[in-house]
Amino acid sequence: MIHVSGLTKQFGDLAAVRDLSFQVDRGEVYALLGANGAGKTTALRCIATLLRPTGGRVEVEGWSTSSTPIEVRRRIAFLATSTGLYERLTPRELVTYFGRLQGMDDASLEARVDAVVDLFALGEFQHRLCGQLSHGQRQRVSLARVLVHDPPVLILDEPTLGLDLVSGGAIHRFIQRERDRGKAVLFSSHRMEAVELLADRVGVMDEGRLVAEGTVADLVSGVGASSLAQAFLRLVGAEEGVAP
Amino acid sequence: MSAWWFVFRKELRETLRDRRTLLVMLAVPVLLYPVLMVASEQLLLFGMRQLDEEAAPVAVLGDAPSDLLWILDSIPTLRVVPPPAVGGSAPRSTMEESIREALTEGSVAAVVVLEGPTDGFGSREVRVYYSDASDRSRRGRSELMGAVDLWGGRLLEERLRVQGLPRSFVVPVAVADTSLALPEEVGGYALGRMLPMLLIVITLLGTFYPAIDLAAGEKERGTLEALLTTPVPPGAVVTGKFVTVALVGVVAAALNLLSMLLTFRTGLFRLAAEAGMVAAIAPATVALIFLTLIPLAVLFGALFLGISVRTASFKEAQNSLTPVYMLVMIPALLPVFPGIDLTPLLAVTPVAGVALFFRDLMSGVADPLMGAVVLVSSGVYAVLALRFAARNFGREDVLFPASRAPRSRRRPRGLGPVAALVNASGSGIPGERAAAGFIAVVAVLFFYGGRPLQIGFGETGILLSEWLLLALPALLFVRVGRFDAYSTLRLGRPSPRALAGALALVLGCMPIAWGIAWLQSFLFPVPWELLEGLEELVTADSATRLAWLLALLALTPAVCEELVFRGVLLGGTTSLSPRRAILLNGLVFGAFHLSFETAIRFLPTAWLGVVIAYAVWRSGSLWAGVLIHFVNNGTVVILASTPALRDLFADPQAPPPWWTMPAAVAFLLVGYRILEDLPAPVDIRTAFDGGAEAPPPLDP
Numbered sequence: 018m019i020h021v022s023g024l025t026k027q028f029g030d031l032a033a034v035r036d037l038s039f040q041v042d043r044g045e046v047y048a049l050l051g052a053n054g055a056g057k058t059t060a061l062r063c064i065a066t067l068l069r070p071t072g073g074r075v076e077v078e079g080w081s082t083s084s085t086p087i088e089v090r091r092r093i094a095f096l097a098t099s100t101g102l103y104e105r106l107t108p109r110e111l112v113t114y115f116g117r118l119q120g121m122d123d124a125s126l127e128a129r130v131d132a133v134v135d136l137f138a139l140g141e142f143q144h145r146l147c148g149q150l151s152h153g154q155r156q157r158v159s160l161a162r163v164l165v166h167d168p169p170v171l172i173l174d175e176p177t178l179g180l181d182l183v184s185g186g187a188i189h190r191f192i193q194r195e196r197d198r199g200k201a202v203l204f205s206s207h208r209m210e211a212v213e214l215l216a217d218r219v220g221v222m223d224e225g226r227l228v229a230e231g232t233v234a235d236l237v238s239g240v241g242a243s244s245l246a247q248a249f250l251r252l253v254g255a256e257e258g259v260a261p
Numbered sequence: 262m263s264a265w266w267f268v269f270r271k272e273l274r275e276t277l278r279d280r281r282t283l284l285v286m287l288a289v290p291v292l293l294y295p296v297l298m299v300a301s302e303q304l305l306l307f308g309m310r311q312l313d314e315e316a317a318p319v320a321v322l323g324d325a326p327s328d329l330l331w332i333l334d335s336i337p338t339l340r341v342v343p344p345p346a347v348g349g350s351a352p353r354s355t356m357e358e359s360i361r362e363a364l365t366e367g368s369v370a371a372v373v374v375l376e377g378p379t380d381g382f383g384s385r386e387v388r389v390y391y392s393d394a395s396d397r398s399r400r401g402r403s404e405l406m407g408a409v410d411l412w413g414g415r416l417l418e419e420r421l422r423v424q425g426l427p428r429s430f431v432v433p434v435a436v437a438d439t440s441l442a443l444p445e446e447v448g449g450y451a452l453g454r455m456l457p458m459l460l461i462v463i464t465l466l467g468t469f470y471p472a473i474d475l476a477a478g479e480k481e482r483g484t485l486e487a488l489l490t491t492p493v494p495p496g497a498v499v500t501g502k503f504v505t506v507a508l509v510g511v512v513a514a515a516l517n518l519l520s521m522l523l524t525f526r527t528g529l530f531r532l533a534a535e536a537g538m539v540a541a542i543a544p545a546t547v548a549l550i551f552l553t554l555i556p557l558a559v560l561f562g563a564l565f566l567g568i569s570v571r572t573a574s575f576k577e578a579q580n581s582l583t584p585v586y587m588l589v590m591i592p593a594l595l596p597v598f599p600g601i602d603l604t605p606l607l608a609v610t611p612v613a614g615v616a617l618f619f620r621d622l623m624s625g626v627a628d629p630l631m632g633a634v635v636l637v638s639s640g641v642y643a644v645l646a647l648r649f650a651a652r653n654f655g656r657e658d659v660l661f662p663a664s665r666a667p668r669s670r671r672r673p674r675g676l677g678p679v680a681a682l683v684n685a686s687g688s689g690i691p692g693e694r695a696a697a698g699f700i701a702v703v704a705v706l707f708f709y710g711g712r713p714l715q716i717g718f719g720e721t722g723i724l725l726s727e728w729l730l731l732a733l734p735a736l737l738f739v740r741v742g743r744f745d746a747y748s749t750l751r752l753g754r755p756s757p758r759a760l761a762g763a764l765a766l767v768l769g770c771m772p773i774a775w776g777i778a779w780l781q782s783f784l785f786p787v788p789w790e791l792l793e794g795l796e797e798l799v800t801a802d803s804a805t806r807l808a809w810l811l812a813l814l815a816l817t818p819a820v821c822e823e824l825v826f827r828g829v830l831l832g833g834t835t836s837l838s839p840r841r842a843i844l845l846n847g848l849v850f851g852a853f854h855l856s857f858e859t860a861i862r863f864l865p866t867a868w869l870g871v872v873i874a875y876a877v878w879r880s881g882s883l884w885a886g887v888l889i890h891f892v893n894n895g896t897v898v899i900l901a902s903t904p905a906l907r908d909l910f911a912d913p914q915a916p917p918p919w920w921t922m923p924a925a926v927a928f929l930l931v932g933y934r935i936l937e938d939l940p941a942p943v944d945i946r947t948a949f950d951g952g953a954e955a956p957p958p959l960d961p
Binding site: 062065066067068069087088090091093095097099101102103104105106110114115117118119120146159162163 | 264267268271274275278279482483484485486487488489490491492493494657660661
């Protein structure tokens with residue numbers, strides 16, 4: 018589903034991502050872990066066709082992000098860290114708009130909008146302007162927006178950032194549900210308990226490179242740690258000291 | 262249905278829900294604008310009525326005849342009051358001071374002073390004193406002059422009667438003038454001076470906020486990433502946004518136009534009616550104006566979108582667009598000034614052509630050919646602006662500013678607050694913004710300081726302005742910003758080959774500059790007075806004078822101007838491609854030599870700037886530029902000071918001798934070849950930051 022091979026992204030002299038390779042299969046949840054500035058967001062943006070790789074190759078369902086970005090975009094749902102919404106549209110209008118941009122016809126779009134409104138419990142505020150919504154409500158609208166065309170690949174950058182336990186839990190249940198429906202889910206997160214709960218495999222990034230990969234159990238035992246958090250800190254060399 | 266259509270519909274819906282846009286698009290033209298117009302007229306009429314209601318207090322000084330006093334008493338709008346105390350034999354200055362005090366304190370509005378003989382056939386000297394700084398006094402003066410004229414008429418009648426002469430004796434030619442313009446034409450003429458600027462400004466305002474909201478606002482809210490991960494090409498996104506912005510601009514302008522015309526037609530604007538004006542524009546003219554507004558709105562919309570997408574926030578976009586707004590105001594104001602015709606050059610000038618064409622349309626004197634030129638050129642500019650916007654939307658460094666290559670901050674010492682103000686990036690080489698800020702400051706300094714110095718102190722003023730207002734600020738800029746002076750100003754010694762190449766270039770550059778000046782004399786009038794003044798300045802009549810002029814007019818600018826333009830400006834624009842940096846350098850150098858009197862120096866100077874910038878970039882040394890600048894200016898001084906050569910080259914309207922052109926091309930080619938054969942120039946920014954890397958070649 019997602020095939021990343023030797024991905025490199027350079028900004029001037031700075032290499033944000035270096036020779037990154039991994040794969041996410043159908044029905045699999047893959048978590049990217051890394052400290053701030055490790056290159057997770059840049060890597061996800063490259064996969065989501067927002068940035069052009071400087072080197073290497075990224076394919077989604079066999080389509081190259083460099084040569085066929087439009088085809089890739091039809092097959093992905095990309096949720097960025099920001100939950101920016103159009104403040105003067107209602108959730109329903111917003112989701113419908115993105116469905117139209119995905120090329121959905123009127124009949125299927127109407128049904129699909131109803132479905133995601135139900136799925137993310139937007140009914141109560143679906144006709145209120147997005148500018149008046151709370152953070153949790155906005156995050157749910159954002160998810161509904163990116164999933165309106167029901168794509169096979171989900172790329173989620175910090176999907177539970179800033180959410181309370183209730184809203185975060187709902188997102189976790191959603192990710193598990195999508196995996197069960199056979200989708201490939203790639204997400205980044207700083208919340209270790211979420212990664213332990215959801216991820217089938219984990220990739221740890223440090224200074225743009227993938228320094229470790231495997232199941233949670235593999236990573237923990239590989240470095241002789243007692244938890245994923247401890248394993249992560251050991252892998253990125255930040256176990257000791259107070260500096261991040 | 263096309264994706265751009267969905268983008269457009271969504272953007273329009275959001276825009277129509279934005280109160281700020283609605284205010285500019287609907288409320289201003291439909292409500293506020295007519296209300297303001299009528300209110301200002303009412304205030305004007307009210308003020309005039311107030312003035313009319315009160316009889317103006319006037320005084321008479323001197324031996325006033327009874328018939329003049331009778332006339333003054335019989336005019337109800339005048340009230341004769343006792344004159345200010347001035348003393349019988351006071352000198353005139355004392356008398357005028359007393360009257361001035363009375364005028365200032367308001368005890369009189371005007372004073373008539375009678376002098377000279379009181380009988381016979383001489384002319385009686387009558388002086389009316391008033392204050393031009395007071396409406397009340399100006400009105401008093403007007404009434405008083407009427408009374409004095411009446412008195413003079415009576416005296417004349419009496420003299421003619423005594424001599425038995427008819428009145429026609431003193432009126433050998435009876436002149437009467439009649440305007441044959443129809444009231445609609447008078448109205449069109451008046452509207453043509455006022456409306457174009459308003460229409461252009463309203464169109465601009467109509468596009469201003471939507472463009473910021475749809476580009477910078479989208480980035481600021483974090484919705485752009487979501488939009489760009491949909492399978493919609495960036496071109497469709499830009500098109501949808503741009504059509505929205507342009508539509509809002511056109512609608513705002515159209516509503517404004519209609520609202521203004523309706524306000525006039527309802528008769529609310531009484532002053533226009535009293536002046537015999539009918540402010541009506543034929544429907545066909547309105548349609549043409551509307552048609553011309555479309556490319557204008559397209560131009561503004563695309564330009565503003567393209568600029569605001571490069572900014573990170575609403576506030577930054579406002580700051581970036583405001584200078585553009587100011588720049589547009591200048592050509593939009595052209596119809597207000599008398600005597601400016603819609604020439605082919607103005608027709609193809611952005612905004613200016615549209616403004617003047619609107620004026621001509623409203624005045625009923627529009628030339629269809631010029632109209633076509635305006636429409637086509639505006640359309641071309643609009644397409645270019647659209648391409649600019651589309652290109653910016655497709656660039657990842659524009660869409661994700663955080664992804665721009667970080668600048669090196671490797672500096673051996675910390676910057677203080679003043680240094681940080683000049684050198685925000687902390688780099689050893691100034692960036693584009695710092696260089697642009699410096700050029701703006703120098704331009705302001707030179708504008709306000711240079712001209713007074715040169716007018717007040719002549720040649721010494723020229724010397725002072727060059728060293729104090731150009732060289733000193735350049736050196737201070739480098740010093741205060743703690744930039745690396747050697748790298749920024751390219752102070753390295755040039756090789757003999759580089760100097761030979763520069764010399765060949767300037768020998769080729771000068772005849773071409775002459776050719777450019779000659780060609781543009783067909784378009785711009787040659788300011789003979791200015792040229793004669795310049796010729797006088799550059800002509801030496803002795804060896805000592807020649808040496809002084811070479812120092813003043815050749816060596817001084819060669820050093821001072823090079824420090825500014827090829828030093829700081831070229832050093833600060835190294836992040837651009839060499840070709841762009843060199844072209845920009847020439848244009849800024851040319852613009853710096855523009856003056857109120859003439860634009861004819863722009864193109865030849867810009868050409869010289871391009872040649873010097875190329876030589877400095879390629880040789881890596883400012884001294885190559887100093888040499889070219891010195892030889893160019895020095896040649897003018899020597900030619901003007903050598904009688905045998907002066908006549909040959911003196912006439913700026915004469916074409917250059919034919920043989921100079923092939924020689925010029927040959928010299929340019931030789932100079933170019935020599936400079937191109939030099940080792941590749943070192944990128945000063947990269948070199949300073951530690952890794953020497955050659956910039957891309959100038960020509961493929």
